[in-house]
Amino acid sequence: MKRSQLAAAVAVPLVMALAAGIGGGSRAQAEDLVAYQIVDGAIPKSLTGKPGDPAAGEATAVNRKLGNCLACHSLPIKNQPFPGDLGPDLASVGSSLSEGQLRLRLVDSKKINPDTAMPSFYKVEGLHRVAKAFEGKPILTAQQVEDVVAYLMTLKGN
Amino acid sequence: MRRFAIALAAAGVISVAGAGVAFTETMDWGKYQAGDKRSGYTYAQPETRAMQDDEFENPGFLLMESATAMWSKPEGAAGKSCADCHGDVSSMKGVATRYPVFFKPSGKMMNIEQRINQCRTEQMKAEPWKWESDQLLGMTVLVKYQSEGLPMNVAIDGPAAPFYEKGKAFYYERRGQLDLACSNCHEDHSGQNLRANILSQGMPNGFPTYRLKWQKVGSLHRRFKGCNDQVRAEPYKPGSDEYVDLELFVSHRANGLPVETPSVRN
Numbered sequence: 001m002k003r004s005q006l007a008a009a010v011a012v013p014l015v016m017a018l019a020a021g022i023g024g025g026s027r028a029q030a031e032d033l034v035a036y037q038i039v040d041g042a043i044p045k046s047l048t049g050k051p052g053d054p055a056a057g058e059a060t061a062v063n064r065k066l067g068n069c070l071a072c073h074s075l076p077i078k079n080q081p082f083p084g085d086l087g088p089d090l091a092s093v094g095s096s097l098s099e100g101q102l103r104l105r106l107v108d109s110k111k112i113n114p115d116t117a118m119p120s121f122y123k124v125e126g127l128h129r130v131a132k133a134f135e136g137k138p139i140l141t142a143q144q145v146e147d148v149v150a151y152l153m154t155l156k157g158n
Numbered sequence: 159m160r161r162f163a164i165a166l167a168a169a170g171v172i173s174v175a176g177a178g179v180a181f182t183e184t185m186d187w188g189k190y191q192a193g194d195k196r197s198g199y200t201y202a203q204p205e206t207r208a209m210q211d212d213e214f215e216n217p218g219f220l221l222m223e224s225a226t227a228m229w230s231k232p233e234g235a236a237g238k239s240c241a242d243c244h245g246d247v248s249s250m251k252g253v254a255t256r257y258p259v260f261f262k263p264s265g266k267m268m269n270i271e272q273r274i275n276q277c278r279t280e281q282m283k284a285e286p287w288k289w290e291s292d293q294l295l296g297m298t299v300l301v302k303y304q305s306e307g308l309p310m311n312v313a314i315d316g317p318a319a320p321f322y323e324k325g326k327a328f329y330y331e332r333r334g335q336l337d338l339a340c341s342n343c344h345e346d347h348s349g350q351n352l353r354a355n356i357l358s359q360g361m362p363n364g365f366p367t368y369r370l371k372w373q374k375v376g377s378l379h380r381r382f383k384g385c386n387d388q389v390r391a392e393p394y395k396p397g398s399d400e401y402v403d404l405e406l407f408v409s410h411r412a413n414g415l416p417v418e419t420p421s422v423r424n
Contacts, residue, residue, distance in 0.1 A: 071353045082354035086347050110337075117347060119336040127337055129392045134335040 033124060034142045036107065042100030043107060047122070047142035057151025060144045067140065067148055072118065076155060086117055092157025102152050106145050121145060189307070192414035198423055201349070201358040206370065210422035217368045218299055218420020221375050225296030234284025240297075243281065250304040254417050258406045260317040267321045267402045270298050271377065289396040295366050295375050302366075302419035310363055310417060312410040325407030328400060334391030340408075343385075355424065360385075361412045362405065364421025371424065378405060 034047045046052070061067040062080060069075060072086035093102070104111060109118040121140040130136075140148070190197040199207060209215045230241040244250070254270055261268035261276075268276065274297050275286040287294035314322040329340045343352065344360030351357070365378040372380075379396035382404060386393040394400040 082351070084351045084353045086350050086352060086357075115346070117338060117342045119338070123337075127335065128331060128333045129386075130333075130335045131387070131390045131392045134390045137335070139335060 033122065033138060036103075038104060038111060039100070041104065041112065042098060043103040044100040046146055047103070047107075048146050050146070052143070052146030052148070052150035054147070054151040054154050057144075057147035057149070060140065061148050061151060066144060067121070069148075076158075090152065090155055092155060094153045094155040095157060097152075099149060099153055102149050103145065106140070106148055121148075189416050190418075192309070195361065195412065195415050196348075196359055197361055197363055197415050197418060198358040199364065199418060199421065201356045202423055206422050206424055210364075210418075210420075216420060216422055218366070218375055218422070221292060221296040222299050222303060222420065224292070225300040228293065228297065229300065234278065234282035236281065236283040238282050240277070243277075247300060248304060250301045252305055252308055254302040254305040254419070255308050255311045256313065258312070258318075258402055258409065260321070266399060267318065267406050269402055269405055270301055272397065272402070274298065274301065290377060290380060292375075295377060298377070299366050299375065299420045302417055305417040306419065307416050309414050310409060310412045312406065312413055314406065314410050318406065321403045322406055322410065324400075325403035325405070328404045329407050334386065334389035336389040336391075338389045340385065360408065361415055362408045363412045363415045364418035364423070366419065367421040367423050369423050375420065 036043045036045065036047060058077070061069045061075060062077065064071075069090070070080055070083045072084040074083040074085070074089040074091065076091045097105070105118075107122040108120040109116045110120055119139060122138045122142065122145050124136055124138055185200070187196060187200045190199045199210065202210075213219045226247070228240075229247050230239050232239045232242070240247075257273070258267040258269040259273075260266075261272075271289065271294055274294065278284045279286050287297070332339045332342070340360060343357050348357050348359045362378050365381070366375050367381070368375045377396060379398075379401045382401050383393040383396065
């Protein structure tokens with residue numbers, strides 16, 4: 001707990017920097033996204049160079065305006081009614097997939113399955129007719145991706 | 159008003175029991191099914207279906223009542239009513255099964271709403287009704303209701319062909335920040351739950367529909383806009399060429415399913 005609080009504190013300036021970049025009126029360009037490398041179906045390196053915060057990741061995953069994962073998945077969370085079932089239950093995904101695989105899954109699911117219904121959470125290129133309010137912005141920031149990855153790594157089933 | 163809110167809440171609770179889905183998959187849906195095609199009726203909650211089936215509960219019928227009065231009311235500079243030219247409204251039987259159709263004068267496809275407004279401006283010399291107004295929705299419901307139970311039978315050959323191709327391209331093109339095509343939800347995942355919503359095949363045969371969420375009757379194009387908005391895509395205007403061509407595609411996709419207007423949906 002203490003460690004994740006520390007991580008969150010470190011993360012703040014990063015998130016603020018990104019938010020400022022987007023809110024500054026100019027559209028965020030693809031160059032503003034952190035570059036990453038895919039190796040054997042995974043993105044091995046953290047997008048922020050640091051581990052994410054699992055508690056913040058859970059909040060991001062549940063938030064309907066951010067991850068909204070429950071629209072399509074079950075998560076082992078109490079008091080979250082009506083989970084969707086387009087995708088598999090994620091209760092033990094932290095034992096079946098590696099951190100790097102989970103990162104690629106979140107960043108750009110279509111690299112794994114071109115026909116998937118799962119959104120690419122960290123991608124702004126190649127999209128069509130994005131609503132003005134969201135143009136040039138990824139669904140999640142690099143920090144939020146790392147937080148959700150850290151959260152998913154805690155899901156080991158029971 | 160309150161009763162609808164309760165119905166909505168009840169509907170949400172029931173969809174939690176995933177068993178309901180399995181049950182609907184194996185049911186014989188009679189006229190609401192044509193081969194693999196299934197009306198949205200078959201994915202709706204039992205309470206919602208009951209509301210559709212009961213003329214006194216279904217708000218679409220209320221809207222239709224005022225449209226029935228309007229049918230024989232002269233309006234516009236020509237001093238004509240719909241009835242003056244078309245006689246009894248039952249003369250509209252079968253019409254809605256064929257729409258959208260190619261309209262020579264404009265060189266484009268035309269849906270029922272636009273056909274009605276065409277008669278208002280050209281035949282009656284009256285103002286067109288606004289999209290989503292109670293008048294246009296009501297008259298659309300009234301005209302479509304004359305075909306209630308008849309199978310959709312939309313043609314896509316001849317001059318309609320290029321417009322059908324445009325509608326089809328729209329349907330399969332991913333869009334918005336969430337990067338989803340209509341087909342991702344309504345073909346690949348129909349029958350599954352997107353949160354509390356059971357995804358249907360996205361069939362248009364019940365429109366205009368009374369949606370519990372809207373607490374109002376709404377047009378097919380309003381639904382298109384909603385489905386664009388939820389993937390954070392820039393929507394088009396109701397009545398735009400893009401949506402009429404999309405309507406052509408989804409209407410042909412529904413061929414064989416009965417016209418079900420006015421339907422009720424969650």
